[in-house]
Amino acid sequence: MRKIMVTLLSATVLASMLSACAKQTETGTNGGTSTTPAATAAEKKENKKDVTIKMFNYKVEIVDALNKLVDEYKKETGVTIQVETHGGGEDYYALLKAELASGSEPELFNNFGFATLEPYLDRATDLSGEPWVKDLTEIAKKPTTVNGKLYGMPMNVEGYGIIYNKALFEKAGITGEPKTLPELKDAVAKLTAAGITPFIATNEWWSLGMHWTNVGLANQPDPVKFMSDLKAGQAKFKGNDVFRKYLSLADLIIANSQKDKTTTDYASQVSNFATGKGAMMIQGNWTQGDIDKIDKNLKLGVLPLPIDDQEGSIMIGVPSNYIVNSKSKHPEEAKAFLNWLVTSETGKKYITHEFKFIPALTTIKATSEDIGQIAVELQNKSGKAKGWYWDLFPDGVTQGLGAAMQEYLGGTVNQDQLLGKLDKAVEDIIKK
Numbered sequence: 001m002r003k004i005m006v007t008l009l010s011a012t013v014l015a016s017m018l019s020a021c022a023k024q025t026e027t028g029t030n031g032g033t034s035t036t037p038a039a040t041a042a043e044k045k046e047n048k049k050d051v052t053i054k055m056f057n058y059k060v061e062i063v064d065a066l067n068k069l070v071d072e073y074k075k076e077t078g079v080t081i082q083v084e085t086h087g088g089g090e091d092y093y094a095l096l097k098a099e100l101a102s103g104s105e106p107e108l109f110n111n112f113g114f115a116t117l118e119p120y121l122d123r124a125t126d127l128s129g130e131p132w133v134k135d136l137t138e139i140a141k142k143p144t145t146v147n148g149k150l151y152g153m154p155m156n157v158e159g160y161g162i163i164y165n166k167a168l169f170e171k172a173g174i175t176g177e178p179k180t181l182p183e184l185k186d187a188v189a190k191l192t193a194a195g196i197t198p199f200i201a202t203n204e205w206w207s208l209g210m211h212w213t214n215v216g217l218a219n220q221p222d223p224v225k226f227m228s229d230l231k232a233g234q235a236k237f238k239g240n241d242v243f244r245k246y247l248s249l250a251d252l253i254i255a256n257s258q259k260d261k262t263t264t265d266y267a268s269q270v271s272n273f274a275t276g277k278g279a280m281m282i283q284g285n286w287t288q289g290d291i292d293k294i295d296k297n298l299k300l301g302v303l304p305l306p307i308d309d310q311e312g313s314i315m316i317g318v319p320s321n322y323i324v325n326s327k328s329k330h331p332e333e334a335k336a337f338l339n340w341l342v343t344s345e346t347g348k349k350y351i352t353h354e355f356k357f358i359p360a361l362t363t364i365k366a367t368s369e370d371i372g373q374i375a376v377e378l379q380n381k382s383g384k385a386k387g388w389y390w391d392l393f394p395d396g397v398t399q400g401l402g403a404a405m406q407e408y409l410g411g412t413v414n415q416d417q418l419l420g421k422l423d424k425a426v427e428d429i430i431k432k
Contacts, residue, residue, distance in 0.1 A: 048078030053330045053337070056096055056109035058320055059155070060087035060266075061286045065354040072346050079333055088266050089204055093395045105327045107334035110320045111152060113143020114391040117323075124151040125324035125331055132342045132361060140360035143391065144321045152321030153338050156357035159378035159385065160211055160284030161314035162303035168196050168279040169301075179304055179311040181248060188256050191279050200278035201257035202269040203409060209402025210390045211282055211315070213422070215305050216246035218315060218386035227392045230423075231430050238419035245307040247415055253282070254409055262410045274298060286319070288356045288372035302377035304384070314381050317388030318360065393426070400425025 057066065063085045070081040084106070086095045093116070096109055100123075111117050117124065127133065128150045133141075136154065144152030162184075169187070172194040178184040188198045202208075219242050220226040229235035237243050258264065258278060267290075273281045274294035280303070291298060306312030324334045341347035342361055351357045352370040358379075359366055368376045378385075390398050404421035407413045413421065 049333075050078060051330055051333050052080040052082060053107035053328070053333050054082045054084065054104075056099060056106040057083050057085040058087045058092050058110035059286075060085055061289060062355045065289070065350060069341075069347070069350045069354070072350075073337060073340065076344075076346070077336075077340070079337070081337065088206075091399060105325050105329070107325055107328040107330050108337070109323050109325060110155070111144070111323045112391040113152060113318065113321050115394045116391055117144055117146070117151065119395065120323060121146065121151065123323070123325045123327050125326045125335070126151060127153060127324065127335070127338075130335065130339060132339060132363075135342075135361040135363040137360060137362060140318055143318050144323075152323050153342070154318045154360040155320045155322065156318075156351070156355070156360050157316065158284050158286060158319045158358065159302075159314050159316040159375075159382070160282065161305055161378070161381070162280050163273070163283050163287065163374060164280045164301050164303055165273070165276065165278075166299040166301050168276065172196055172279070177301065177303055179306060180309050181252070181306040181312075182309055184249075184303070184306055185252060188252060192256065197258055197278040198256040198280060199253045199258075200264070200269050200273045200281045201253060201261040201409065202264050202266055202281075203262050203406055204266050204269075205399060205402025205406060207266065207282070207402075208405035208409065209398040209400070210388075211284075212250060212405060213398075213401045214315060214388060214390050215249065215307065216240075216243040217389040218313070219246065219307055223387070223389045224392065227389060230426050231393075233427070233430075236419075237422040237426075238416065240419075242307070243419060243422075244415075247418075249305065249307050250405075250408070254411075262406075285356065285358065285372065285374040285378055288374050289354075292372070300373045300377070302374060302381065304381065311384070313384050313386040314378055315388060316378065316382060316385040317391075319388075394429055396429040397426055400428060 057063065059066070063083070066083055070083060074080055086092050092110070099106065111120060124144075126149045132153070133150055140154040140157065141150055143154065144150060168191070172187075172190040174187050174190055178187045191198045216237075217223050217227065226235055230237075254261070258272065264272070269281060270283070270287050270290045271294060272278060274291045282305070291300070302314060304312030304314050322338055324331050324338070328334070341351070342364065348364050351359055351364060352366040356370070356372050356375065358371055358375050401422055404413075404418055404425055407421070408418045
């Protein structure tokens with residue numbers, strides 16, 4: 001079996017990558033020029049095709065803008081792209097597997113890379129020869145590189161931490177950013193005393209099983225080895241000192257969140273935060289567009305995720321990749337769309353200004369106005385970033401981790417029981 005090469009995410013590389021993305025350029029919003037030659041109106045009309053391709057999309061946050069983007073693509077090329085979106089509280093991979101089992105083969109689908117790519121390698125098209133590959137940052141290639149070949153186009157680079165409302169912090173008399181767990185506890189106490197709910201939490205399995213749990217993974221002395229040992233049965237969550245420390249952070253958040261946290265989905269979490277019903281939430285720059293729809297003038301900051309009296313870190317990685325399905329009817333049209341997406345002025349504008357993405361290609365430039373406050377805050381703190389490690393687990397593990405964390409969020413299990421359930425979530429999938 002072909003093995004996926006796994007390399008630790010480099011905070012230094014990410015820092016330079018994000019810094020390049022956040023700088024303004026003299027050439028305008030996206031910088032550079034399209035590699036697609038200009039065509040006359042007559043030539044464009046003649047070149048239009050009556051073709052329909054399907055995209056299985058994971059990114060719920062960009063669905064409105066994505067639908068507008070594919071409308072633009074149809075105007076230019078005649079090619080129809082049907083977008084089917086499954087994310088948020090849905091089990092994306094279970095739905096993708098069902099789609100494929102039914103005989104439907106979408107031309108494009110999203111995949112996290114690393115271990116989650118292995119079941120789909122028989123469908124993944126080698127994209128190593130595509131013209132945009134030379135412009136990818138090295139870190140962005142890693143999730144879908146297998147035996148030296150690239151099997152996916154990275155969507156973007158993302159980061160997460162504790163997003164906070166600067167006005168509510170000021171109202172509570174918090175003058176500096178808390179960086180350690182004791183400092184965060186002090187901020188929570190001040191917010192509570194001012195009658196402000198400190199945190200807005202969500203019950204979404206993916207947020208709990210991926211983003212929350214990753215704090216315990218990323219803070220291991222060697223996260224890749226720890227996860228390898230977990231899968232081999234040579235390490236456990238239960239009895240791990242770092243995970244005990246991580247639960248101190250989780251306990252602080254759970255104890256100081258809104259009353260209906262066990263029934264709060266992603267959309268409600270972001271909406272409640274954006275309307276000032278709470279001062280903080282664990283989320284990332286993907287929330288910027290939804291927050292802006294509610295209040296564009298909200299002043300936001302991003303705190304690190306501390307687990308003890310040492311300064312915490314934000315978490316940065318590649319969230320998803322576009323896979324071209326070689327078993328679909330029109331894989332070449334799917335490749336053409338991806339090339340257009342990252343080379344045309346329309347595509348680049350949507351990536352930065354509409355999707356609020358931190359680009360994964362050096363040829364796509366983004367201003368702070370494009371990518372938003374949260375992405376800029378993450379960029380400013382990227383020098384001490386830690387990586388995303390949940391994608392090193394095979395599909396199914398993070399769902400189990402999320403289910404266990406949902407029980408902990410609801411107070412139905414204690415710490416020992418939770419850690420035992422986290423271990424079982426790994427064992428149940430690895431044994432299959």
